[in-house]
Amino acid sequence: MVAKPWNNPFGKLKGLAKAAERDADAAARARAAERERERLQPPEPSPPRERSEAELWEEATAGARPIARGNGVAAPRAPPGPAETFWHPDLEAVDALRALVSGDAPFDLSDGDEYIEGKLPGIDQALVRKLRSGEFAVQGHVDLHGLDRREARAALDDFIRRSRSAGKRCVLVVHGRGLHSKDQLPVLKDALRGWLASGRFARHVLAFATAQPADGGAGAVYVLLRRAGR
Secondary structure, X not given: OXXXXXXXXXXXXXXXXXXXXXXXXXXXXXXXXXXXXXXXXXXXXXXXXXXXXXXXXXXXXXXXXXXXXXOOOOOOOOOOOOXXXXXXXXXXXXXXXXXXXXXXXXXXXXXXXXXXXXXXXXOOHHHHHHHHOOXXXXXXXXXXXXXXXXXXXXXXXXXXXXXXXXXXXXXXXXXXXXXXXXXXXXXXXXXXXXXXXXXXXXXXXEEEEEOOHHXXXXXXXXXXXXXXXX
């Protein structure tokens, strides 16, 4: 008769205990090795210290030397040399066109005992003849009779500007013959010729001419205005 092997349950527990002991020893050795690696690693460098303003100033001014004091008087600057000039063949034409647009171009004037006349350079002479002959419809008028030079100039300035702003093209300025003035001279007539050809008024005026007898003759002037907005 063969004997059955003896069942030893505590032997299995002993084997499990030994395996657990081996695992614990391995974990302990791993922790010890990790602590050793951490010990052997160099420490992390500390962040750089922020320098003070005094240190920064000392670094910025390193090598600088104080300037020797003089007598406190600055040397005069050398006079500038002659301005460089530039010339182009079209410059004169451009300058003339700019003066024409701004009203600074000199008027072409002509006059006599009984008439005055003027136009901007470049205005077609046929247009002036048409103005002189009264072919333009008169769209407004101002009478300067009885006014002194200052009053007449102010009234003319206001009338011309308002007429052009209203879109009028041809207006009549009555200045009189000067029969009742001192020495019976047409003071306003002569002044009117200069005013209409000056920059202040010429910005609005293209041409002017003594009126036809039906509109005042030698005592009045037709004025042809620029178009509004130009």
